Amino acid sequence: MAIVCKSAAEIEKMRRSGRIVREVLDHVRSLVAAGATTMDLERAAEKRIKDLDAKPAFKGYYDYPCVLCTSINEEIVHGIPSDSRVLKPGDIVSIDCGVVLDGYYGDAAITVPVGDAVKQEVRKLLEVTEASLYRGIEQVWVGNAVGDVGAAVQEFVEANGFSVVREFVGHGIGTKLHEEPQVPNFGARGHGPRLREGMVLAIEPMVNFGRPGARVLEDKWTAVTTDGSYSAHFEHCVAVTKNGPMILTN
Ligand code: MF3
Ligand code: CO
Numbered sequence: 001m002a003i004v005c006k007s008a009a010e011i012e013k014m015r016r017s018g019r020i021v022r023e024v025l026d027h028v029r030s031l032v033a034a035g036a037t038t039m040d041l042e043r044a045a046e047k048r049i050k051d052l053d054a055k056p057a058f059k060g061y062y063d064y065p066c067v068l069c070t071s072i073n074e075e076i077v078h079g080i081p082s083d084s085r086v087l088k089p090g091d092i093v094s095i096d097c098g099v100v101l102d103g104y105y106g107d108a109a110i111t112v113p114v115g116d117a118v119k120q121e122v123r124k125l126l127e128v129t130e131a132s133l134y135r136g137i138e139q140v141w142v143g144n145a146v147g148d149v150g151a152a153v154q155e156f157v158e159a160n161g162f163s164v165v166r167e168f169v170g171h172g173i174g175t176k177l178h179e180e181p182q183v184p185n186f187g188a189r190g191h192g193p194r195l196r197e198g199m200v201l202a203i204e205p206m207v208n209f210g211r212p213g214a215r216v217l218e219d220k221w222t223a224v225t226t227d228g229s230y231s232a233h234f235e236h237c238v239a240v241t242k243n244g245p246m247i248l249t250n
Pocket of ligand 1: 057058059061064069078096097098107108109171202235
């Protein structure tokens with residue numbers, strides 16, 4: 001399958017999906033507090049998605065059981081919401097949400113500190129991860145390469161002493177949640193497919209405090225750092241336009 005370019009009308013539809021994802025994430029963020037469970041967040045998200053007349057993108061994708069991924073501390077991505085996971089002061093929780101509206105997908109993620117007890121060095125991990133996403137987004141110009149995105153993310157993360165995850169990557173998105181191309185958070189400038197007008201990329205740096213390695217737990221979903229260090233994740237969907245990057249998930 002080749003990389004699918006979207007028309008202006010299709011990108012407008014994706015902007016609507018993206019706005020819904022953002023609205024859900026903003027709502028869920030407001031519920032993050034010590035004592036809340038990740039299933040509390042899941043239920044709130046499911047209701048919001050329904051109220052906004054969209055459908056969840058993750059639930060039933062392969063056999064994923066929920067509308068959110070909620071990944072705490074050393075969990076990198078794909079943590080499954082649960083009644084038994086209670087947020088504690090000092091935790092960080094990554095919240096990833098996807099929806100489909102009128103056939104077009106939106107996908108975004110944030111990482112949120114739980115309370116004021118999060119260590120300064122961990123707050124810096126969140127700041128650097130979010131800033132690295134914008135470093136990647138700045139590379140989204142017609143004629144640049146996918147490798148320019150990954151290189152910009154990786155250089156910024158490593159200059160700040162953290163490491164990028166290699167086992168999971170960003171992706172094209174449109175009428176499917178995952179389309180070509182893969183969008184790694186590492187790479188070499190000038191390498192990989194060239195960006196063309198109408199491509200839409202989900203750029204999603206996953207950044208570990210310590211070593212870069214990841215492994216998947218026995219639940220077959222939850223990815224954790226191999227060294228047990230904390231990990232952060234931020235994601236936006238970004239369209240390639242002749243005027244540069246257009247963020248669809250804000
Ligand atoms: N944002 C993630 C991704 O795009 C979430 C996928 S979770 C799944 O890969 F359950 F849908 F697989
Ligand atoms: Co994604």
